[in-house]
Amino acid sequence: MELDDRKVKILQAIIKNYLETGEPVGSRTISKLSDLNLSSATIRNEMADLEELGYIVQPHTSAGRIPSDKGYRFYVDTMMEEKVEELNNIKADLEEKADKIENLLQHVAKLLSVNTNYATMVTTPKYRSRKCKFIQLTEIDEKNVLAVIVLEGNIVKNKMIQANEYLDKEMVLKLNLVMNSFLQGLDLDEISLGIVQKMKEQAGEHERLISDILDAVAKAMQEEGNLEVYTSGVTNMLSYPELNDGKDVKDLIFTLEDKKELAMLADQDLEYDSAEGNGRIQVYIGNETPIDSMKNCSVVTATYELEEGVYGKVGIIGPKRMDYERVVGTLKNLMGQLDDIFKNKQS
Amino acid sequence: MELDDRKVKILQAIIKNYLETGEPVGSRTISKLSDLNLSSATIRNEMADLEELGYIVQPHTSAGRIPSDKGYRFYVDTMMEEKVEELNNIKADLEEKADKIENLLQHVAKLLSVNTNYATMVTTPKYRSRKCKFIQLTEIDEKNVLAVIVLEGNIVKNKMIQANEYLDKEMVLKLNLVMNSFLQGLDLDEISLGIVQKMKEQAGEHERLISDILDAVAKAMQEEGNLEVYTSGVTNMLSYPELNDGKDVKDLIFTLEDKKELAMLADQDLEYDSAEGNGRIQVYIGNETPIDSMKNCSVVTATYELEEGVYGKVGIIGPKRMDYERVVGTLKNLMGQLDDIFKNKQS
């Protein structure tokens, strides 16, 4: 048995209706709603077929049908039309925050959750290996040296380093010179022990300090590799009764609060997605997410490109009956706006 | 009618029992439990008195009694004994994160929530007005200048500034000199328009750039005045049935996610508390919190001192029947450990 044209239409009607109402939909509803002019009995037969094929399920005997994961998947893959959803004034709103990328991303999460009534997550962008652009050491007082580390892409990191020895200005200048001449243009993997040794030689008696500084530099570079995850709209999940039963919500909210699993989810297809290019949308339905507590949810992610080769993700988490058309439309729109902002920022 | 000795004992027994079980406690229970050797009938009479006095309430006729806010308040003020609760190995654990205060505070929130099974909040410390220690401008590339702003207390802020004009090294050096000679030692309120004018004079044609830099400096200083709030253990709130009814939890979780109200709560008594000295503990019971969604909760806060005159707050949010003794004990212990860490860090 295959999906003929009529079955597709019926399936579509079922899903559309279910997305709207959240109630299992029965044969009579479809009979009246669709333009097929079929009696409920015929619809019933077709529905039995659709169930056998795995596209819909009955919550219990004598209830209507609801889409199965496979049904949603079919819908998303072949029948969905994106609604272009304008996020008005967002650009101005966001540009204001653009001086610090973390703030901007957090704000994006907030905006999305408010606009969609779902939960949202945004990751910081993931850099491959950042090269060191330059390092600047400054004496703060007798005991502390501030290392300002600028990485490729103008990522700035500060590390306070405790010096056990007194440093005069000349020494600091010299150290600056040494650090920069050796480290400029290198990434974490390229800083070998050999290089470290040479630096120590040149620095004379300040071996210990050099070690500490290098530690700080290494840490700074490493930090950039970690995805941070911002979430928003967690409370929205409590509004959907199909998620709100029993302790399932608790697990779900825990996942959203803990963020570790979210980071993994965002990370997993990042390479592939970014290869596909900016703006790529992914939909995970129910069990398709690798996260256990989300088996009753759907997750839609989009990849944004901060700059050449630097990608992060935006995700929307909602019930399986989320409004996919709107969500996908909104995300695409958002990606466009972010693109503009990031491009302007660079130029 | 006054609280005589026996009433106090009975009240204590009721509260203790209720804290343990979470169930309304009846006269028979108290009769058996306490060492007063009274029949349940006598207890009943006393309980009627206690209710009249407002220390306990009946959820409904023919249920036992539970403490009222007034009852809890009396308990916390006069009968509670702190349990000293060791947070083992926390110090080592925290010291590792101590290089960045935000990380440390976030970790504190996490640790507390895991240890207590309540929700926790930690604010960043609040500086009064930070004076500017020094400013360093660095040319990153033709278009960008990085301003590293170090405030009193070695708070480091980075601001990237877009330059519309080309800057050679000499110019940057000169600007550095101008900025520092004028701004060092000043706080936000002390930078007057007069000073700004003089700076612009000295900088010659770079008026616009000076403006941008000053904006950045002002922003950096202002940011430090804002309390950031970290929360953890939000999900724990779903474990307490007395909070989990209806939409109350939703509001509560929203408050914990939104954080604005938490910041206000933390801010409100900060001045007073810090005047009282480090480690001060505050207990807000039910309606005593200014936050509406927390009227069924109790909040216990403690003030920590990062350094001379710089205070922040740690708070634990739980049901009104939270284990006050343990919570207060834990917080005091934590304050001690934080103290050690911060003191060591400075020296």
Next chain:
DNA sequence: ATTAGCACTCGATGATGTAGAGTGCTAATA
């Protein structure tokens, strides 16, 4: 191939009854 008709299933809803916990009051007691 479609449809009308019908028996059947199941969840949701509300009414009813019961058990148990706890109370307040009264009258007896020390």
Next chain:
DNA sequence: TATTAGCACTCTACATCATCGAGTGCTAAT
């Protein structure tokens, strides 16, 4: 006078039961 035993009363929680309505699957007629 303070305490207590005893008892009628109240209220909740829980289970049982009947009913209603939505929706189904199947059969036989079209």
